[in-house]
Amino acid sequence: MAGDRCYENYEIGEQHHSRARTTTDADIRMIIGAAACDHPNHTDAVFTANHPIFRAPCTPGVLVLSMADGFFIDAMSMNMRLPLSYGYDRVRFLKPVYPGDTLRADLEVVAKRVKNNDWGIVDVQLEVLNQDDVLVAVLVHKLLVLRRGSSIEAPRYQSEATA
Amino acid sequence: MAGDRCYENYEIGEQHHSRARTTTDADIRMIIGAAACDHPNHTDAVFTANHPIFRAPCTPGVLVLSMADGFFIDAMSMNMRLPLSYGYDRVRFLKPVYPGDTLRADLEVVAKRVKNNDWGIVDVQLEVLNQDDVLVAVLVHKLLVLRRGSSIEAPRYQSEATA
Amino acid sequence: MAGDRCYENYEIGEQHHSRARTTTDADIRMIIGAAACDHPNHTDAVFTANHPIFRAPCTPGVLVLSMADGFFIDAMSMNMRLPLSYGYDRVRFLKPVYPGDTLRADLEVVAKRVKNNDWGIVDVQLEVLNQDDVLVAVLVHKLLVLRRGSSIEAPRYQSEATA
Amino acid sequence: MAGDRCYENYEIGEQHHSRARTTTDADIRMIIGAAACDHPNHTDAVFTANHPIFRAPCTPGVLVLSMADGFFIDAMSMNMRLPLSYGYDRVRFLKPVYPGDTLRADLEVVAKRVKNNDWGIVDVQLEVLNQDDVLVAVLVHKLLVLRRGSSIEAPRYQSEATA
């Protein structure tokens, strides 16, 4: 099955830590190709050179958030029983991130509630830190996770089908 | 200057509408290259064929959110006076999105508050709709925008430098 | 409708200015992936180090032209009534462009002519400048634009469908 | 040296033929990431479904032109003595191109002239055809090529340095 930790297995306060990843110019271009989220804050070096807050084209907030999703998948998602992204609460971008910065995340289960007979919602807080341990973003990722007694069958990841 | 609409120019209830954009397989691959947010929900067609909710690999939530950022930039951002992404509130993914779906957004200013002498925060709600006018996601994008009396100088977009 | 400025609304001599965009290594790789336009001028740093004119791998002419298309879309296209790219006249690459350079365009309507009852052709000249205001390329983009009295119906952009 | 065919070696009327390449959705996304040339003609399937001329999102003109550059590099460029792209004349897009179409080019030297002691300009006409042998675009690519007696030294391609 797609991970075997059910909603009931998650405890408020449990912590996880992600791998790290260095952001690059190329990442900005790829997310713009994917989503057309092109703004001078991220692609115009003359504009940002004169900007009161930025010193260079910076990594878009949605790219930091996408990296945070990658950190969540790396640290927690593959063990969850059929996880679905329900949404995000209180995403805050605290410091600019630039190509060359190396980000990682500290994750903590901060809340959980039953939604219905089949699904519970687990709230995972991510603190995204850079290479100097400075907090650059914080957010709560809300995950739908199958409950233990659910009759919904979780499909298997391929690897399990062969095990 | 980078757009001339100050914090004071935004009124609660004002509405905007974005262009539309059709999602593709390639978009999923590009955001994975940019952010390593790779999960079987989005890249394993055998897994999703057996999934109780998905019928095929679906567009990641963070890609829908990145497209929403593109819709915001298209519809509102270029007119704002030095906009900065402050964060998001209450992002909810309501329906799966698949490659081939065409998304757009309806935008509305839903709140605003002064932060300090220089900056105000404008809350823009985005309703993301697909080609059948079904609501697939909703979110509030919080923007820092320069106040009218601020002494902070907004750098010019290049085009203005030549005008 | 897809922009409401008909052929008749364009006047010879009218000017527009685009946003700016900084070119990167990643842009060269993406256009090569898209079009296989791979030449040592753009991807071989040893070759260009010994080149009499280049000092490093330079941005391909077709990428400069693609950026110019982006500048045109940003500055003029979304207001045009059903614009179609008819072609280009006299494209000239005047100076090498390197990753890190920030380009923008000054646009001017330089000619127009009626093609038939439905369509007119508007000639837009683009002067592409770098961060030092040096002209790096010049070209004329020829656009088919719907005439005022045409019976051809322009489809709506999505945003208009919801307005 | 970077190819050994000098300006003097090219004859008006000589013909070449390129490889072919099938266009895809991904190509459109990559050129948009590279150049921000994003327009509903190419990325909005609802808009194009209602378009009087297109039946689906079509390949941007600048991508057809970039593919033509790839065809030129494949068929002629690597043999030229230090080729530089001088520009394009009379580029015309004659038929829409859609993802799935397979393009190729027929090339012909149509003009040449001496520019100075070192360089000549060779005009190569490209006819871009699709899988049904329909002409979809035509253009003249103007190339600077070293003259036979020039004292400018052409750097070597890497392979020659080892031969």
Add this chain to the structure above:
Amino acid sequence: MAGDRCYENYEIGEQHHSRARTTTDADIRMIIGAAACDHPNHTDAVFTANHPIFRAPCTPGVLVLSMADGFFIDAMSMNMRLPLSYGYDRVRFLKPVYPGDTLRADLEVVAKRVKNNDWGIVDVQLEVLNQDDVLVAVLVHKLLVLRRGSSIEAPRYQSEATA
């Protein structure tokens, strides 16, 4: 430390299974952008339609191998003590792979040998299977892994630095 399983912890015959991943057109374009490995076998639909073995543009062998590397990283690499890719032995491509196919790998340690005081070499055989459990490729990936008594210090993954 970068995974804590030393060379000594690996046993011949131990087996692992990877996640699965569906290949797409976009993957072919991205690896061509990255490596210029463009051949009509992979990008010309007219050529492959007439090919005695292929029925459509197929996934390049090096892309299948790159996916196999992803399967290895997913299934084994993150637990290894400072793994380095030493090379591959006997890579064989057995069946064509097309966009839309879903691949996964079965992995088995098939040999190991001490290289010096610090490093051992672990040979991991990967059998790459498609959605119909057909073997499409087989290969042996040779990994350098730190030995238990080595004085070389493995740097920590970021997540460990914060634990």
Add this chain to the structure above:
Amino acid sequence: MAGDRCYENYEIGEQHHSRARTTTDADIRMIIGAAACDHPNHTDAVFTANHPIFRAPCTPGVLVLSMADGFFIDAMSMNMRLPLSYGYDRVRFLKPVYPGDTLRADLEVVAKRVKNNDWGIVDVQLEVLNQDDVLVAVLVHKLLVLRRGSSIEAPRYQSEATA
């Protein structure tokens, strides 16, 4: 036909040389998007700064191998009669490769054998060198090539169809 050099035309000892290509950050991101082969060795600058062997995120082995495939295609493949990649033997990565390095390959036919009435196998050894002529990788690429007397018809490359 797809190249006219049959199996019988290749001689052991014949040598070829490829073009060169400079690796970039963007190449690493594109192959990760294509194949999910993401490891801290290639994307985490803090991890590699503390690594006993690497000094920065390095180019993945499979990307070096993909570039080698590009070098093979450039130097030999287009002349072969219907080449198919049969596999690789003894791939060894000898030195780290970093973004900014310029690679090229020396190629030599090192073995050949008849497989059946239609196909022969040609073994091409590639030595991959960097800008300082240091050998960074070596490998044997095994190619299936049509035999002279084979009744299998090689489809034509597009260009030939028009010649």
